Amino acid sequence: MTNELFEFKIFKASRTRLLQLIETVDNKILFKIPENFNNNIVWQIGHCITSQQRHMYMRSGLPMHISQEFMETFKIGTSPHTWNSIPDVDEIKHLLLYTVNQLSKDLESGIFVKYTAFSLPIGITITNHLQALQAANFHEAEHYGIILSYLKLLN
Template identity: 30%
Template sequence: MEKVIDVIKTSRRNFIKLMDGLSLDTLNEVPTGFNNNLVWHLGHLVASQQILCYQFANQKPLIEEKYILKYKNGTRPEAYIDQEEFNILKNYFTTLIDQLEKDLSTNLFDNYNSYVSPTYGIEIRNITDVVKYVSFHEGFHLGYATAIRRLVRK
């Protein structure tokens, strides 16, 4: 499990580097042919990790409900994300994986509800499965974010 957490942390560092130096306007830009922008992808990864790891284990997510609702699967950017919200999301993104790592050493996730990803059809039965899935999911979105960055920098 430790290696998977390291992969997620590395992916998150790369995601943050991808956004470094970009203006808030650029982070909010949705390129032609895409449904989302860079800051939405950031929020989506935060919300997804909280839903998958905590909510499906009958635990209260560590972020405000408004972020779950705004960035969960099936959402799109509805409004301009300001600097304050971007900073909050970035902080969550860089700190909550450490909290997950700590929580994995407890029995917090023993009551996990099985879940099948509607997008990929992958069955998630327990916290080990979900951490592996989060790693896959974050890599997928890092790929999209990389493509978006190339387009918005032109």
């Protein structure tokens, strides 16, 4: 059986690395879109936050801890080209850890009791909040790799 605490620790470590990255990279680089790509580092990080909230909270019938505007800015299918306004990097930094801390409390309190299953584009069906957390870990690792590629292309 999978250990929920272990999965959470991976999630928290991933978010800590994303926060360290966003705090050390110049804002110009965070918003620059590499040639032949559609998104930038800010979008990659905002998208990770949005996906985790949608897959864990919305699919559990619970309120997300991000605004509707934030979700619309970073959901799948969006890009900086569709933004109505420039996202606030400080809000993204805040949400990176706030959503982790909130998830810790929510896992401990046991609020994840129902779940609406859905299939990921990679052909796997998510049927509960723990699987959603595992998928978030995979998803965020994918996007972290993309971010590292962007940094090599932009520096």
